[in-house]
Amino acid sequence: MKLEGAATRGTRTGLDLTDPNFWRAGAISTTLVMLVVLAFLSIDSMRVISVGGAHVPRYDVVNQHIGYRYDWSRRADVPVIGGAEPLFGVTLTEAQATALVREGKLVIQSRACMDCHTFFGNGAYYGPDLTKSWLDPAWPQIWMPMTGKPTREEAMVAFLMHPDQYPTWNRRMPNLRLSEREARATVTYLKWMSAIDTNGFPANFGQTHAQQ
Amino acid sequence: MTPAALIETALLLGVLVLAGGGYGGLYSVGRLRARPALVRAGWVCWVAAFAVALVIAVATPLEAGWKLLVLGSAIVYAVIPPVTWRYLERLHVEAERGR
Amino acid sequence: MYRSQKLSLRYFTAAIVLFGVMILFGLLSALYYLYPSMLFNVFNFSTSKILHIDTLVIWLLMAFMGAVYWYLPKELGREIEGMWLAEATFWVFCAVVAVVALVFVFVQYGSASEFSLWFINQGRKYVEAPRWASIGVVAVMLVFAYNVIGTAVKARKMTGIMWVLVLDLIPLLLVYLDAFPAPTNLSVDLYWWWWLVHMWVESTWEVLIGCVMALVLMDVMGTPRRIVEAWLYIEVMLVLGAGILGLGHHYFWIGTPRYWLGIGGFFSALEPLPLLGMVVHSIYDAGMHRMKTANRPAFFWITAEAFGNFIGAGVWGFMMTLPQINLFSHGTQWTVSHGHFAFYGAYVCGVLAVFYVAKQKIAGVDFLDGRAWRWSFALFNFGMVGMVMGLLISGMAQAFYGRAIGGSTLMAFTQASENPWFLAGMYARMGFGVIFALGYVVLVYDLLTAPRRALVAQPAPLEPA
Numbered sequence: 001m002k003l004e005g006a007a008t009r010g011t012r013t014g015l016d017l018t019d020p021n022f023w024r025a026g027a028i029s030t031t032l033v034m035l036v037v038l039a040f041l042s043i044d045s046m047r048v049i050s051v052g053g054a055h056v057p058r059y060d061v062v063n064q065h066i067g068y069r070y071d072w073s074r075r076a077d078v079p080v081i082g083g084a085e086p087l088f089g090v091t092l093t094e095a096q097a098t099a100l101v102r103e104g105k106l107v108i109q110s111r112a113c114m115d116c117h118t119f120f121g122n123g124a125y126y127g128p129d130l131t132k133s134w135l136d137p138a139w140p141q142i143w144m145p146m147t148g149k150p151t152r153e154e155a156m157v158a159f160l161m162h163p164d165q166y167p168t169w170n171r172r173m174p175n176l177r178l179s180e181r182e183a184r185a186t187v188t189y190l191k192w193m194s195a196i197d198t199n200g201f202p203a204n205f206g207q208t209h210a211q212q
Numbered sequence: 213m214t215p216a217a218l219i220e221t222a223l224l225l226g227v228l229v230l231a232g233g234g235y236g237g238l239y240s241v242g243r244l245r246a247r248p249a250l251v252r253a254g255w256v257c258w259v260a261a262f263a264v265a266l267v268i269a270v271a272t273p274l275e276a277g278w279k280l281l282v283l284g285s286a287i288v289y290a291v292i293p294p295v296t297w298r299y300l301e302r303l304h305v306e307a308e309r310g311r
Numbered sequence: 312m313y314r315s316q317k318l319s320l321r322y323f324t325a326a327i328v329l330f331g332v333m334i335l336f337g338l339l340s341a342l343y344y345l346y347p348s349m350l351f352n353v354f355n356f357s358t359s360k361i362l363h364i365d366t367l368v369i370w371l372l373m374a375f376m377g378a379v380y381w382y383l384p385k386e387l388g389r390e391i392e393g394m395w396l397a398e399a400t401f402w403v404f405c406a407v408v409a410v411v412a413l414v415f416v417f418v419q420y421g422s423a424s425e426f427s428l429w430f431i432n433q434g435r436k437y438v439e440a441p442r443w444a445s446i447g448v449v450a451v452m453l454v455f456a457y458n459v460i461g462t463a464v465k466a467r468k469m470t471g472i473m474w475v476l477v478l479d480l481i482p483l484l485l486v487y488l489d490a491f492p493a494p495t496n497l498s499v500d501l502y503w504w505w506w507l508v509h510m511w512v513e514s515t516w517e518v519l520i521g522c523v524m525a526l527v528l529m530d531v532m533g534t535p536r537r538i539v540e541a542w543l544y545i546e547v548m549l550v551l552g553a554g555i556l557g558l559g560h561h562y563f564w565i566g567t568p569r570y571w572l573g574i575g576g577f578f579s580a581l582e583p584l585p586l587l588g589m590v591v592h593s594i595y596d597a598g599m600h601r602m603k604t605a606n607r608p609a610f611f612w613i614t615a616e617a618f619g620n621f622i623g624a625g626v627w628g629f630m631m632t633l634p635q636i637n638l639f640s641h642g643t644q645w646t647v648s649h650g651h652f653a654f655y656g657a658y659v660c661g662v663l664a665v666f667y668v669a670k671q672k673i674a675g676v677d678f679l680d681g682r683a684w685r686w687s688f689a690l691f692n693f694g695m696v697g698m699v700m701g702l703l704i705s706g707m708a709q710a711f712y713g714r715a716i717g718g719s720t721l722m723a724f725t726q727a728s729e730n731p732w733f734l735a736g737m738y739a740r741m742g743f744g745v746i747f748a749l750g751y752v753v754l755v756y757d758l759l760t761a762p763r764r765a766l767v768a769q770p771a772p773l774e775p776a
Contacts, residue, residue, distance in 0.1 A: 017299065018306045020471055020537060023544035027475075030548045034555035041559075041574070042502075048568045049498040055566045056498050074569075102495045106423035109434035109493055115357035119497060120565045121642030123436060126343065126356045128724040129642055138721040164352055169725045171347040174355045182423050193497060199572060201564035202719035203638050209215060209716040215715035218639050219707055226630035229583050233621055236587045240594035277573070278633055281580055288584060296591040303542075304599065307535040 055197040059097035062087050062191045068135055068205055076200025087153050087188060097192075103182070104189025111176040120198055126171060132205045134187075134194035156190070157183040213273050221272040224264055228282065231261035232289040239293040254293070262286045312672070313384040315391040315458075320673070321401055322377030323666055327755065329370035329408070334748050336363040341744050344737045358419055361432075361439045362412060367654065368437055368511075369408055374662040375519055376455055379476065381669060382526040383459065387468055392461035393454070400454040407447040411440045428493055435500070437508060438490040445490040452487065456480050471540040475547060476522045483515040498566035505561040512654070513557065517550045520661050524613065527664055531609045532596055542592065549585035553578050563634050564641060572634040579632040583625030586617075593617035606671050608684040612664035615692065619656025627652050627699070639714040644736065645706025652699040663691075666758060674762050683757035690750030697743025705736030 015022060048054045065082035084091070092100065108114070114123035117130050139152045146166060147158040159166055160183040163173035178186065213221070235257035242250030265286035269279040340359045343349055380397070384390055391397060414431055421427030428434075429442045438445065460477055463469055469477075489507040494500040525539040559575025593614050604610045627649040631640045640646065671679040709727045717723025727733060 018303050018537075018541065020540040020544055023541050023548060024471065027544045027548040027551070030552040031555070034552060038555055038558065041570075045502065045562070045567050045571070046499070049496070049502060049566050051496050055568070056496060098495075103423055105493065105495045105497070105500075106425075106427075110423050110427035110432060111420050112357050112361060112432050112434035112439060114434060114436055115360050115439065116355070118642040120501065122501060122565070123642070124357065124360050125642060125644055125647060126360070128721050129719060132719070133721070136721050170729060171343075172351055174352050176420060179422075185423070196498060196566045198564045198566055199569055201638060201641065202714065204718050206720055207718045208723075209718075213635055213639075213715075215711050218636060218715050219711055222630045222636050222640070222707070225633065225636070226626050229626040229629045230622070232583070232587060233590060233626065236590050237594065240591045241598075244594060244598035274633065274635055278576070278635070281577060285580065285584070289587065292584060292587050293591050296588045297595065300592060300595045303538045304535075307538055310537070 057081065057192070057195045058094060059101045059192055060092055060094045061195045062097055062101075062188055063091050066134065066191065066195045068132060068194070070204075074200075077203060077205060078197055078200070079195045081195060087191060088151075088184065097188070100185050100188040101192050103185035104187075104192075107178065107182045107186045108189065111178070116173075119193070120196075121201060127173065129202060130190060130193070131198060131202060132194050134191045135205065137206055153184075153187050153191070156187045160186055217273050221268065221274060224268050224272065225282070228261050228264045228268065228286060231257050231264060232286070235261060235289065236293045240297060243297050258290055261289055313390055314394050315380040315384050315397065316669075316672075318394070318398055318401060319377040319381040320669060322373045322380065323669055325401075325405055326370045326373040326377060326662070327666070327758070329366045329373065331751060331755070332412075333363055333366040333370060334744075334751050336360075336366065338741075338744055338748060339363075341737070341741050345741060354416075355419070358415055361415055364437055365411075365439060371516075371654075371658050371662060373404070374665065375516070375523065377669075378523045378526075378662070378665045379455075379459065381665070382523070382530075383462060386470055386473055386526070387462055387466040389462065389466050391458050392465050393458050396454050397458050400451050403447065404451045407444050407451075411444045414441070415439070433490075433493065435490075435493075435504060438504075440490075442491055445487075448490070449484070449487065452480075452484050456484060470536070472522050472525050472543060475518060475543060479515050479518040479522070482510060483519070486510045486515070501565045502562070502567065505558060509554075509558045509561055512657075514551060514554045516658065517554065518547055520658055521546045521550070523665060524616070524661055527609065527613060527661075527668060528596065530668060531606050531613070531664075532604055534596065546585065546589070549588070550582075553581040553585065557582055560632055560637075563637055576632060576634050576637075580629065583621070583629055586621040586625040589617045590621045605677060606667055606679045608679060608681070608688070609664040609667040609671070611684075611688055612660050612667065615688070616656065616660035616664065619652070619660050619692075619695075621656070623649070623652030623654075623656035623699070627703075639710040640706065643706045643709040643714070644702045644733075645710055648699045648702035648706050651702065652695065655695050663754070670758055670762075676762050679762060681757065681762055683753055683760065687750050687753040687757055690746055690753060692750075694743045694745075694747030694750055698740050698747060701736040701739030701743060703736070705733045705740070708732035708736065 049056050052058050061081060063084060063086050065085035067080035067082060068077050069080050070076070071078045086092070108119075113119075113130075116124050117127040118125060119129075120131050121129060134152075139155055143155040143159055143166075144150070144152065147155045149155040149158055157180065160178050161180060162175065164175045235254045238250050238254035238257055240254075242248065242252075242254055265283050268274065268282050272279075274282070336359050340356060340363050343356045343359065380391065418431055420434075421431040427441075431441055432439050433441055433445075440448075459473075459480065463473055463477065486507045489503045492500075492503070494503075521543055525543045528534040528539050529536060556574055556578040559571045560579035562571035562575055593616075597610070597614055631637055631645055631649060667679065667684070708730050712730050712733075713719065713723045713727030717726060
């Protein structure tokens with residue numbers, strides 16, 4: 001058998017596509033090439049998505065007004081960083097902002113917010129997406145009057161500390177026993193997150209189709 | 213992209229791949245059972261898939277690059293079942309010969 | 312029976328139990344959508360969902376490990392190296408899972424501190440298990456890798472399938488290390504998290520199930536080794552060729568550079584092509600080897616794997632992968648539809664085939680058939696298709712009304728969730744979920760019941776073309 005195989009192989013010209021070794025070489029080379037490309041793209045992406053990179057602002061952006069506007073050159077919505085608008089009336093240093101945002105992330109993880117909500121569309125789909133929750137018109141239109149708070153961030157804190165006391169139409173948010181400090185940290189996190197350039201997700205935020 | 217176009221385009225994309233799968237399935241069963249009618253039915257599925265690709269290219273608001281990719285995919289679908297089948301037959305013939 | 316095959320049976324048992332737990336919490340999670348005030352402040356949706364998705368990962372992982380322990384001694388011609396360690400590790404694995412689950416249920420969450428991440432809940436999807444448990448999982452996988460590699464070294468023998476498996480275990484283990492960090496920057500967090508999730512379920516797991524299916528094909532259908540090897544290499548080449556940069560289809564909206572829209576969308580759109588080849592292959596095998604099939608349920612589940620993978624991952628994925636569509640479909644029940652269908656088609660079907668291989672061996676019959684498995688097969692497939700169709704309708708309604716028309720705000724989300732189409736889909740999902748659960752009940756009954764000895768004669772073999 002072996003001899004026959006060797007003999008036929010000797011007379012065969014070109015590639016033997018039924019030889020597993022050919023495909024093994026193909027699998028190895030394809031995988032390696034793709035991994036190398038991925039490595040280069042990852043290095044470049046880290047540059048863009050690190051804090052202070054092109055798409056992700058520094059944490060002290062929470063001291064400023066954050067908007068979201070359609071950019072015709074990019075054909076996508078982009079965050080717009082505006083003038084001074086300190087959170088809770090306090091302008092933070094970068095170190096203070098970093099500490100608050102870090103604590104906010106610990107809240108989000110320890111309460112498993114991503115197992116009801118989505119962040120950049122990732123997570124669970126029971127509660128609303130929180131990417132632009134800082135910009136949600138519900139805060140000034142509904143929650144500020146309902147909680148009686150004069151600012152958006154204070155209304156958010158009031159809600160987060162006792163979500164079970166406020167009606168939310170059909171689905172309900174349970175009480176996750178946030179302290180006031182944790183709630184403020186979470187709000188800081190949400191404000192910072194809304195300033196990240198997500199290539200336009202979510203699209204047309206806050207605009208109904210009639211307005212588009 | 214209008215809301216309606218969103219749903220229509222997504223459905224067309226799904227139908228394209230499904231038709232490609234129908235082609236692959238019918239072609240394969242047709243070759244397996246030596247039934248040319250089934251193989252022909254498979255080709256009809258592919259024609260339908262390609263027609264869907266044309267509709268996507270002409271009537272949806274996708275960007276040009278994506279439309280090209282969709283058309284290219286539809287063309288590649290034509291090739292996959294016969295090439296795969298021929299290759300599998302060859303693999304098994306070689307294996308038989310090697311015994 | 313080899314000692315490691317006895318361990319396989321334990322892993323399969325644990326896997327099937329966790330499969331049942333997964334279904335239970337799946338049904339419960341679905342119920343919240345219909346009765347939102349249910350168990351309010353007592354047992355949250357998030358806890359139910361965590362249990363549902365984490366048991367998904369664990370039960371499939373245990374089934375894979377069982378499959379490898381099953382076939383490894385036959386592949387390498389000797390007992391597994393380090394069996395006592397493997398046997399002890401099994402119980403450690405079960406204990407870790409049990410403790411983590413109990414903490415999820417009874418403690419649920421802690422304060423915003425490192426302590427919570429180490430001992431209660433890490434809150435990162437699929438890897439919510441606290442860090443101490445992640446260390447446990449790493450230890451389990453290291454022992455597994457030692458079993459596999461150590462045996463190969465001792466046997467002084469490697470097959471092509473073994474090489475692929477061993478090389479696959481390295482990235483499988485490495486990317487799991489992302490279960491530990493908690494970066495403040497969500498973009499960076501999600502960037503690496505996707506290396507774990509995508510490189511597991513859309514890369515290393517694909518290769519792993521490819522290896523397992525190769526072993527099953529040789530076993531159940533008598534396919535020659537040279538053929539399954541060639542096919543395995545082709546599959547690895549195509550799946551990783553498309554899947555490694557297909558990772559980019561998770562990098563559209565998390566703050567990453569714009570070029571990912573093009574790269575991710577392009578490679579992701581290529582992913583259905585190898586799956587079509589697998590459908591052709593499965594039909595070829597069905598025809599060519601049917602006369603040699605000694606295990607009908609395993610054969611049917613292998614075939615279901617090819618079709619389910621193509622439709623669930625290929626068709627459903629292609630519908631939502633282009634960025635212009637994904638911008639609206641991302642993070643809706645549309646995603647859920649695709650996720651359920653793809654996991655089922657790509658992994659569950661293949662794993663069920665392996666369970667039936669084991670059943671035949673335990674029962675000691677030359678030919679395995681029966682009536683119960685057919686009912687289970689029908690209920691599972693009918694239930695799954697119904698579920699994903701319901702979820703697709705809900706998801707499309709959500710994308711249409713909540714995103715495209717409504718502008719993705721809280722009110723838009725709320726209104727979309729009250730839309731009649733959305734609700735219809737949720738009810739359908741519930742109903743078909745119950746049918747799927749019935750399929751599970753019949754599966755367990757069938758796997759526990761010995762087959763009848765008096766067997767029906769095989770049908771006449773087909774004439775190949």
